[in-house]
Amino acid sequence: MAKVLATINLKGGVGKTTVTAALAEIMSAKFGQKVLLIDLDSQINLTTMMISEDDWLELNRTGRTLATAFRDAVEGTSTFDIQEAIQHRVSPVRKVTSVDLLASSLDLIELQEQISALRVRLGTPDAAMYILRDAIAPVIDYYDYVLIDCPPNVGPITRNGLAVADGYIMPTIPDVLSTYGIPQLQKVVREFSEVIGRRIVELGLVITKYKANSAIHKTTVRNLRRDPTIQNVLPVYLNESNQIAAAAEFRELGTLKGKYGTQGQYDQLEDITRQIMTEAESKL
Numbered sequence: 001m002a003k004v005l006a007t008i009n010l011k012g013g014v015g016k017t018t019v020t021a022a023l024a025e026i027m028s029a030k031f032g033q034k035v036l037l038i039d040l041d042s043q044i045n046l047t048t049m050m051i052s053e054d055d056w057l058e059l060n061r062t063g064r065t066l067a068t069a070f071r072d073a074v075e076g077t078s079t080f081d082i083q084e085a086i087q088h089r090v091s092p093v094r095k096v097t098s099v100d101l102l103a104s105s106l107d108l109i110e111l112q113e114q115i116s117a118l119r120v121r122l123g124t125p126d127a128a129m130y131i132l133r134d135a136i137a138p139v140i141d142y143y144d145y146v147l148i149d150c151p152p153n154v155g156p157i158t159r160n161g162l163a164v165a166d167g168y169i170m171p172t173i174p175d176v177l178s179t180y181g182i183p184q185l186q187k188v189v190r191e192f193s194e195v196i197g198r199r200i201v202e203l204g205l206v207i208t209k210y211k212a213n214s215a216i217h218k219t220t221v222r223n224l225r226r227d228p229t230i231q232n233v234l235p236v237y238l239n240e241s242n243q244i245a246a247a248a249e250f251r252e253l254g255t256l257k258g259k260y261g262t263q264g265q266y267d268q269l270e271d272i273t274r275q276i277m278t279e280a281e282s283k284l
């Protein structure tokens, strides 16, 4: 059975997509896992980290993105074909051989509104909640991990991600503004768990863009570690690094060290991946 993890934070730009991409690539290249990446964000950042923009344009033109699954739900059609939509062996890194992708689309922006309307129209709160779950049901057992990159909100599309997730991770920059929304997010997930009648386990906070020489970062991390409402702050932090920022660009590379950095950046990401897998294996 695949373990399904959602990457989520209400704050934008905290490294959700970067961490999700690296997790998938390292799970594949280092730990031999079969991974399905699902991009739920209409910004399509994860998608364009994993496939070229030309390939995305073609997928989008031919309706092979998640937008088709959501549009089917809104329009009552059934045109989405999961086998056609899944892109196999994505990632520009040669060593990564077992990551597949369900791509996102800018069309999700409009669809988000229509899915909200669908919920009202059908009159049941869960009418529009299981679109993603149903869409991936035929393939989910093939994977060891399904990683869902969520947009920085808890709208109806993110809820579709949560409705299929066994656990969630929260990347965060250790500053006041980035950590401010954590209690709200935990509350939303808790309440949503009750609605679906199933636990969604908080696996941990991933500290991102860490600056060891920043007093604010040090203090914030210390406070987060002492906070009894936070389940688990992963002990390895991801430093702020130009090379990690550059890794967002789709560029063919041989190895993950070459992509993320040989000055400790890749090693941090590998440790974070190992810790998340350990958490997932013990708690899910």
Ligand SMILES: Nc1ncnc2c1ncn2[C@@H]1O[C@H](COP(=O)(O)OP(=O)(O)OP(=O)(O)O)[C@@H](O)[C@H]1O
Pocket (backbone or CB within 6 Å): 011, 012, 013, 014, 015, 016, 017, 018, 019, 041, 043, 045, 150, 151, 152, 208, 209, 210, 238, 239, 240, 241, 242, 244, 245, 246, 247, 248
């Ligand atoms: N450790 C890091 N060091 C430097 N830059 C980083 C790091 N992690 C991410 N970035 C850069 O910061 C920006 C935001 O990162 P990312 O897109 O991963 O965040 P996000 O939380 O997914 O954002 P959004 O909420 O918009 O989806 C990107 O340009 C990314 O390349």
Ligand SMILES: [Mg+2]
Pocket (backbone or CB within 6 Å): 016, 017, 018, 041, 045, 149, 150, 151
């Ligand atoms: Mg993102």
